[in-house]
Amino acid sequence: MPDASRSTFAAFDLVVGAVGLAVIGLLAFAFDQPLLFPSLGPTLMLTLDSPNLPSARPVDALVGHYVGIVAGAASLAVTGLPDAPSVLREGVTAPRIAAAALSLGLTAALLRLLRRRHPPAGATTLIISLGLMTTLADLAAIAVSVAILVAICVVIDRLRPERLMPQ
Template sequence: MSPISSDDSRTAPQLNPEVVEFENGRGRVLVSRLYPAMISGLVIGSIGFFAISVDEPWLFPSLGPTVFIQAVTPSASGARFWNTIVGHAIGLVAGFVALFAFAAQNTPAVMSAEILSIHRVAATALAVSVTVGLQSVLNAQHPPAAATTMLVTLGGLKPNWSTVYIVSIGVLLAAAFGVIVRICHPAILRERQW
């Protein structure tokens, strides 16, 4: 007997339930595929263009996964405004504290120097641990914040007040756009109709 069943319900890929039907019945749009992709690019582009217009580097790598969570999983706790702001703040502070605790700020930045020191490894391990722990305690889980803490401890972001300013404004913009993304998300709108 063939391992492939003729029962389509077991072998056919199932469509995501987040489907919106137009009232005129002309077609269906897979919201779970189109909205997140379009809105993610729009949000990142908006932050970037706004940053360019004021000559500030408010766009940094951790914002990509932040926007991803907000657009793809809008109901997840990590997509909330609180989680975004507090999560990244914890990551940034934990990164700075761990960096100075192990005197890693004086070692070469990992990506530019292509050298990984024991100081940076120790600082990174501590910072990620503290980030995860404090996020759990404060109910502010936001996985992209672990990337923020690693950007600090591995040397991608300099340990200075300018970095605090850049990260704070970038995160604030992403969190604010995230509120709009979540409110307007078709899956959320559909849930409210029920």
């Protein structure tokens, strides 16, 4: 890639990456909801860095994160941890290890069965199974935030410099 193209793409990534995440941050602030969480970053990075990979497709992102939500919540229920303090407050315990391992295994298996690929879903399921976001309101916020981010990623893909540059 020539230096001019590299600079163009870097500028594009800087602007749309920052704006994309800032939109979600502003919505989180405006509605006082936990819409900003770590696994959004890898999803946005996939869109910016590797838009042609199957794991960057909007449907894979939606299904991946939603499976991660369900697997994380199910692992908490199975291990008796839905209302337990997070791993940050309580430390690592045997039930927490089981919840984390189960949630990641379930997420990976279900995504394989559904023929979807989205590695950032592994972070989403761990955020839940480690007790960082566990309430129904938290899970709904994750689901809404992912939908908003996927919509932003679709717009980003339409604005990509290679689509706008004459061939």
